[in-house]
Amino acid sequence: MDWIRSQEEIESELFQIEQSFFNSMVSYDKAIDYCQNVLEFYRAMVVAQGFPDEATEIQFFKKDKPFLFGLLLQYTHQLSFELEFPNISYGRNEDIVNEKIEEVTTFLSNHKDVVLYLELQSESFDSQFFLRKNKGLFIHPGHHNYSFDSEFCTSHDGLIANILGYQGFLQFLQLKLSTTMPYFQTPIPKIIWTQSKIALTELGFALFYSGAFNHGNASLKSIIQLLEKVTGTDLGDYHHTAIRIRNRSNRTKFMDKLKISLQHWMADLDD
Known part of the structure; x- marks a missing residue:
């Protein structure tokens, strides 16, 4: 399936986008557009061509789509944060960042079983989680405003994307917090x-x-x-x-x- 872009290619494109704009909110918005366009291309190819076998379908919905969708959600979180809190500085605003960190860590903690499944590179439930024919067994409702047709979803690919998106957003928040802290003596x-x-x-x-x-x-x-x-x-x-x-x-x-x-x-x- 040569139409699937590598993670390195996607990260390189997003890096170029971030470097092209001085305003971070503009770069986040452009990054979101890029991710949406590639996801739509993926959707069209999946609907038109399908997958040669179940192993390829599992790989796509476990790795390829969640990686890209997770980046889309991460940039969406970051853009929303910057729009809501454009002038974070040390002092009162430090509490704002900590509150957001608590929200993110709570989500990840609530889904620690799936996080662990990913971290251990487990495969025992892959056919239930990442084959479209089994999506009726369990459907994760998601924490985003994006939706796709039934031919482009499994029961857990959206949840994996949410986890990856929040993990990336958590790194963003931790970096934001470190820049608001005073220098160590x-x-x-x-x-x-x-x-x-x-x-x-x-x-x-x-x-x-x-x-x-x-x-x-x-x-x-x-x-x-x-x-x-x-x-x-x-x-x-x-x-x-x-x-x-x-x-x-x-x-x-x-x-x-x-x-x-x-x-x-x-x-x-x-x-």
Whole structure:
């Protein structure tokens, strides 16, 4: 099914949209439009072509559609927040962010069984959750204003999208809260990245695909942003850098160096 866009392609398009507008609310609105357009394209293809087998259908409604729909809901939450609270600053407005965080965590807690199902990469209920023929067994009502025809829904793909959307929105709120807090009295040691940017990008992609953060639910973008903040390094268009990494003769050059360095350290201890 070559019409399905990869997560990397979608994140790259959304990154370009966010970088194209100084006003965050405008960028969120444009990102919502992008997600809606791709979802409508998906819907048309599913209705017209269907799926070659049940495994492909499960993959689409468990991974592909919820990933994109979750981003749509995340940007919708962020846009609504910015419209309602445009001038968040430290002090009274800190309570507003905490209240929103409590709302999000309550939703995730209420659906912790499904969150755990995703985190453990379970498959035991996939046929019940992500095949359209079984959607009558249980239908999650959803917490959004978007609806799709019956040929484009299963019992749980909307719930998964809501979970992913709220998880992304939670990261947004936590970042918002951290920027409203006063600086700590104890200074944070300054760490300077002295390897290449391509090496740091390689590390970021390795951390993302290994599922090292949030039980594998942290987005690639959030991991890259974390590395940029910690090291003070601007990684720019990291998706383009990833293409360069893939085209190298040794695709895991920096990972190999880390492994060899650690092995040398342990060998020295053994001597």
